[in-house]
Amino acid sequence: MEYALRFKFKASNNEAEYEALLAGLRLAKHLGVKRIDIFSDSQLVVNQVTNNFDAKDSSMAAYLAQTRLLLKHFHYQITQVPRAANSHADTLARLASAVEDKIGRKIHVELLAAPSTMVAEVCNSQQGDSWITPIYKFLAHGTLPNDKVQAKQIRYKSARYLIINDQLCKRRFTLPYLRCLTPAEARKLSFGKYMKKSAEIMLGLDP
Secondary structure, three states: OOOOEEEEEOOHHHHHHHHHHHHHHHHHHHOOOEEEEEEEEEEEHHHHHHOOOOOOOOHHHHHHHHHHHHOOEEEEEEEEOOOOHHHHHHHHHHHHEEEEEEOOOOOOOEEEEOOOOOOOOOOHHOOOOOOHHHHHHHHOOOOOOOOOHHHHHHHHOOOOOOEEOOEEEEEOOOOOOOOOOOHHHHHHHHHHHHHHHOEEOOOOOOO
């Protein structure tokens, strides 16, 4: 599976390396992977993850904390490889920065609007249950209703959704994904604000 990232924010080389690692870990978690081998050409990232280097910079410390949270879901090994041995990943990086969304391609390119260290309100901390709740619980924890008909419906619906940064999002044929809002969250948005963000946010209505 090939996967590339594009940023809508400024990031240093080290921050970009961490974003790539976090994106891979999120994807592996979503796919139910239990064991993972990580290869990176970043000496800093590898040595911080293995506790050989201290994360003295506040940004690096935040990224390292996010990485360790995700790594708890895996049996893993992380290895530094020479940059020359990582040419395919470099090619994907150049693709992500050069290609336009409207161009057809088989390689998925995810658009990151904000750094992964900016933790937002998550769907499972919403006020009361909504249509989001059973889908989120199934994707995040594998939990289904006891009713067989409802469980089948949740399985079917969940194929159209995924969790990114602990937020439920709806898949689209083109990027960006649609972030799902609860009815309570949707009501807080004015109509004008919603129109400006209509390409990024889906109102919390039962689909």
